Amino acid sequence: MNDAAPTLLLCSETDDLSGLCGEFERAAARDCPGLRVRCWTPDTPTTELQSVVAIAGWFVPMGLPARLLRLRLLASIGAGVEHLLRDPHLPPDVPVTRIVDPAQARGMAGYVLWAALHFHRDLDHVLAQQVRREWRMPSQRPVSAYRVGVMGLGAMGAEVARTLAAHGFDVHGWARRPAALDGVTTWAGPQAMRPFLAELDMVVSLLPLTPETWGLFDANWFATLKPGAVFVNCGRGEQLVVPALLDALRSGHLRGAVLDVFEHEPLPADDPLWAEPGVVITPHMASSASADVIAGQIVADAARVLVGQAPLHAVDRQRGY
Ligand code: NDP
Numbered sequence: 001m002n003d004a005a006p007t008l009l010l011c012s013e014t015d016d017l018s019g020l021c022g023e024f025e026r027a028a029a030r031d032c033p034g035l036r037v038r039c040w041t042p043d044t045p046t047t048e049l050q051s052v053v054a055i056a057g058w059f060v061p062m063g064l065p066a067r068l069l070r071l072r073l074l075a076s077i078g079a080g081v082e083h084l085l086r087d088p089h090l091p092p093d094v095p096v097t098r099i100v101d102p103a104q105a106r107g108m109a110g111y112v113l114w115a116a117l118h119f120h121r122d123l124d125h126v127l128a129q130q131v132r133r134e135w136r137m138p139s140q141r142p143v144s145a146y147r148v149g150v151m152g153l154g155a156m157g158a159e160v161a162r163t164l165a166a167h168g169f170d171v172h173g174w175a176r177r178p179a180a181l182d183g184v185t186t187w188a189g190p191q192a193m194r195p196f197l198a199e200l201d202m203v204v205s206l207l208p209l210t211p212e213t214w215g216l217f218d219a220n221w222f223a224t225l226k227p228g229a230v231f232v233n234c235g236r237g238e239q240l241v242v243p244a245l246l247d248a249l250r251s252g253h254l255r256g257a258v259l260d261v262f263e264h265e266p267l268p269a270d271d272p273l274w275a276e277p278g279v280v281i282t283p284h285m286a287s288s289a290s291a292d293v294i295a296g297q298i299v300a301d302a303a304r305v306l307v308g309q310a311p312l313h314a315v316d317r318q319r320g321y
Contacts, residue, residue, distance in 0.1 A: 006070070007051040008302055011040035012058040017077070023291040024056065027299035035302055040064075054302040056294075062087045065094065072305040073097065075298040078289075079104070079156065080236065081315050082209040095314040097301055099289045100155050107287030108156045109163035112204050112232065115258045115280075116164060119202060119230045120146045124256055124278070143168040147199055152206035152235065153179045153186065154321075156287075160206060172196055194224055202230040209236035210320035217241060222248035228255045234286045237262035242273065249278050260286040 008024060010017040018039050028035040036051070046067050054073040055065060065071055066089040076084055076098045084096055118124065122138035129136055146169055150161045153175040165171040165183035173181060174196045178188040187196040197203060203225065207213045217231070218241040225231070231254060233240055240259075248254040256278040262271075265284055273279055301311035315321055 005034065005036050005051055006053040006302075006306060007036045007038055007049075008054040008056060008299065009038055009040050009049065009052045010057070011055050011060050011064070013042070013061045014059040017056075017058070020056075020077070020291055020295060023295040024299060027292070027295040028302075031296070031299050032303040032306070035299065035306075053306060054298070056298045057084060059083045060087070063089050065090055073298075073302055073311055075301060075311075077294050077298070080208055081321065082236065085317060085320060090317075095305070095311050096317055097298070097311050097313045098315055099294055099297055100313045101289040101293050101297075102159075103293070104287045104289040105156050105159035106163075108206070108234065109160045111260070111282075111286040112150075112160045112234065113163055113167060115204070115230075115232050116146070116148050116167075116169060116202055118258075118280075119256065120169075144170055146170060147172060147201050149174060149196060149200040149203040150184075150206060151175075151203065152208070153181065154206070154208075156234070157204075157206040160204065172200065197221075197224045197226075199226060200229055201226070202232060204232040205235040205239060207235045207239060208321035209238055212320075213239050215239065215241055217244065219244040219247065222254060225254065227253055230254070230256045230258070232258040232260075234260045237265070246272070246276065249276065254278070256280070258282070260284055 010020055010024060021037060021039055024037040028037055049068055050070065052068045053070050054075060056075045056077050058077050065074055065087065071091065071094055074084055074094050074096045079099055081096055081098050120143060125138060148164050148169045149172045150157045151174050153161060153173045157173065158181060161171050161173045161181055161184045172185045172187065173179065174187045174193060176189065179186045216239050222244055245257060258280045260282045261284055274281060304311050
């Protein structure tokens with residue numbers, strides 16, 4: 001790998017990305033002829049990496065990008081970039097990109113709609129009744145009387161909010177900057193968080209992991225929620241202070257939680273969250289982009305940077321998303 005042919009490196013120290021190699025090779029043959037695709041292993045010597053112009057990665061080893069002198073693109077194979085930005089030695093002028101996929105956003109909207117319907121239609125209570133062989137029809141309230149809040153109105157959150165609104169829910173959205181979304185009441189900034197949260201029946205987080213959102217869901221935050229509210233986390237596990245969630249559930253303040261993301265994934269088998277009443281756990285499956293979309297988007301960006309153009313889908317490294 002030490003000759004001059006530009007190389008795209010699939011690289012992760014936590015996951016085996018070799019299954020993506022064929023998809024990236026097909027995308028390169030189609031959209032960026034001459035770009036080679038290689039998979040990083042811990043044994044790959046740095047001298048062999050000097051032809052790397054683009055990394056497609058997930059938890060790339062810290063310090064590796066800084067050693068690649070021809071690197072022009074650092075691409076996350078997912079929607080989040082915190083696993084790349086954690087490296088304090090990233091070369092300052094290398095753009096960092098992420099996957100933006102409308103089909104993935106629709107998948108996320110489906111997941112959150114399922115969660116909203118589950119609680120709006122009292123399926124948590126009905127499933128508990130079934131265990132007791134108990135026949136009791138819950139009272140129904142109109143969907144427009146069920147208020148759902150969406151935190152983060154980006155590629156994922158905006159589609160989720162629109163889908164919930166189209167279904168008739170009373171949807172409120174919160175982001176850093178003011179946003180306008182049809183059928184959605186929007187709120188912006190830290191000062192608006194309390195009033196935004198106060199009347200929600202369910203709150204869904206689709207926030208990226210940044211210094212501002214790390215540990216955001218703590219005891220004070222849960223205390224702000226209306227008694228009987230439901231918490232859904234599809235953002236990142238590090239945003240949740242788990243003991244605060246458990247206290248809120250066990251005191252009866254919180255009705256339930258749907259958790260798709262965790263600080264440590266896979267969630268260890270002995271984690272108490274598995275058995276906590278009121279908690280639904282899903283294995284980071286809310287929505288993923290398909291391999292051809294991931295490869296196509298990243299190879300297209302590699303082709304752009306090789307001819308001196310800015311990549312699409314670059315994040316603001318200062319902002320962290
Ligand atoms: P985007 O970058 O498109 O959107 C992020 C949104 O969060 C923006 O609306 C932004 O506000 C808002 N935001 C960021 N920081 C703050 C803050 N401090 N206060 C208020 N609002 C803030 O991200 P995506 O929608 O693509 O993805 C969001 C996250 O969802 C990802 O980072 C990832 O963690 C998670 N995800 C999880 C998946 C799963 O399967 N569980 C799948 C895909 C994504 P503004 O608009 O004002 O900039």
